[in-house]
Amino acid sequence: MAKKRKIKKPRVAKPRNAGTMTESAFWSFIRSALRQKSRWWKPITQCKLKARRPYKGPNKRQKFEYQCKECQQWFPDKQVNVDHITPAGTLRCANDLPGFVERLFCEIDGLQVLCSKCHDKKTKKEKDELESRKT
Numbered sequence: 001m002a003k004k005r006k007i008k009k010p011r012v013a014k015p016r017n018a019g020t021m022t023e024s025a026f027w028s029f030i031r032s033a034l035r036q037k038s039r040w041w042k043p044i045t046q047c048k049l050k051a052r053r054p055y056k057g058p059n060k061r062q063k064f065e066y067q068c069k070e071c072q073q074w075f076p077d078k079q080v081n082v083d084h085i086t087p088a089g090t091l092r093c094a095n096d097l098p099g100f101v102e103r104l105f106c107e108i109d110g111l112q113v114l115c116s117k118c119h120d121k122k123t124k125k126e127k128d129e130l131e132s133r134k135t
């Protein structure tokens with residue numbers, strides 16, 4: 001009887017994009033493509049406009065400022081993010097796709113303006129919750 005040959009499984013299979021992409025690289029590629037499109041999603045622009053007021057401080061170049069929903073402070077444009085109240089979540093396989101798209105392209109009531117600090121805090125909290133769910 002022939003010796004059973006041990007088939008060495010390649011560490012990571014690359015079934016996508018003409019054999020150049022792993023499954024996870026493929027899904028992060030799709031994820032970033034969708035995220036890019038969400039920059040032109042109108043509710044996101046509207047959400048930011050709603051949180052905006054004319055700036056009257058000393059910086060002559062700054063025309064507007066934005067209020068963080070969390071800490072209620074006012075910030076320049078560069079220090080705020082439009083946040084998905086329900087995070088779009090992970091996109092690791094085709095099954096994640098419908099939910100991910102629904103959450104990413106939500107309407108204005110699913111969005112809020114957060115300053116970088118509050119946004120980081122929220123992102124970290126969500127990450128921690130995800131981690132704790134795994135164990």
Ligand SMILES: [Zn+2]
Nearest residue numbers: 068071115118
């Ligand atoms: Zn804040």
